[in-house]
Amino acid sequence: MRPGSIRSGGRGILALAVASVLIFYLIQVVQSLGINPSEGGQGPDQQNPFLGGGAFGRQGLLTLQIDVQLTEDSPPSLTPLSSQLVEIFWESFNIPAGETRTLSVSGRTDDRGRALFRLSPGNYTIRVDYQGIDANETVIIPADVRIYAIEWVLSKTTLSSYRLEFRDTRGDGVVLAGETVTMIYERETLVADPRVVELRVNIAEGGTRKVSSLDVVGFINFEGSSIVELTPVEPFIVSNFNPENPPEAAVYSIRVDV
Numbered sequence: 001m002r003p004g005s006i007r008s009g010g011r012g013i014l015a016l017a018v019a020s021v022l023i024f025y026l027i028q029v030v031q032s033l034g035i036n037p038s039e040g041g042q043g044p045d046q047q048n049p050f051l052g053g054g055a056f057g058r059q060g061l062l063t064l065q066i067d068v069q070l071t072e073d074s075p076p077s078l079t080p081l082s083s084q085l086v087e088i089f090w091e092s093f094n095i096p097a098g099e100t101r102t103l104s105v106s107g108r109t110d111d112r113g114r115a116l117f118r119l120s121p122g123n124y125t126i127r128v129d130y131q132g133i134d135a136n137e138t139v140i141i142p143a144d145v146r147i148y149a150i151e152w153v154l155s156k157t158t159l160s161s162y163r164l165e166f167r168d169t170r171g172d173g174v175v176l177a178g179e180t181v182t183m184i185y186e187r188e189t190l191v192a193d194p195r196v197v198e199l200r201v202n203i204a205e206g207g208t209r210k211v212s213s214l215d216v217v218g219f220i221n222f223e224g225s226s227i228v229e230l231t232p233v234e235p236f237i238v239s240n241f242n243p244e245n246p247p248e249a250a251v252y253s254i255r256v257d258v
Contacts, residue, residue, distance in 0.1 A: 194219055
């Protein structure tokens with residue numbers, strides 16, 4: 001073999017070794033930044049760097065504490081909601097794909113109604129869905145706290161009397177989803193931010209049966225009276241509304257305290 005060929009091969013091996021070392025250090029830098037290229041919800045068993053697994057030993061992570069509670073005014077009570085699903089969403093830039101993706105983690109509350117997550121400082125959207133009554137709350141978690149606590153409070157207000165106004169435009173005795181229903185009621189303390197109204201009727205066997213859930217599309221509170229514009233989530237039969245025995249109405253609102 002010629003001497004020139006030996007020198008050329010040596011330079012090729014050296015260049016390959018240098019490139020390997022550079023790639024190794026680049027991977028270490030990416031991992032130290034906490035960049036997660038995977039997409040979708042993950043559990044602790046998948047070693048998600050934002051929840052559980054090896055994350056607890058990393059510097060820069062903090063604890064997000066979410067307490068989920070239900071308050072009722074009839075009778076007055078405060079109940080921690082256990083086994084309630086809590087979802088966390090955030091945006092992350094995916095280096096290999098060159099695009100921003102939405103990532104998520106989730107967990108359930110314990111007997112105290114509390115869910116804990118280990119996260120890096122940043123912008124997050126928190127979602128809690130209680131029997132179809134949900135809210136998304138966007139928060140900015142700063143880097144100068146160890147525990148960032150949030151109270152997610154679902155309030156249930158039972159109405160003793162109210163009036164519903166709707167039109168059976170087709171004459172078939174059914175109010176469809178998307179149509180408008182107006183609720184009017186008077187109360188000493190009005191619901192500040194109603195989200196959903198649930199209607200239930202008494203049944204012969206005892207207890208109640210759900211008639212429909214109605215989403216709030218607008219409301220006005222003034223001088224002890226409230227006018228609430230609603231639209232049914234599920235169609236309901238007009239004959240369920242007996243003026244002498246109207247369905248029980250529960251107004252739900254959501255308050256998020258940071």
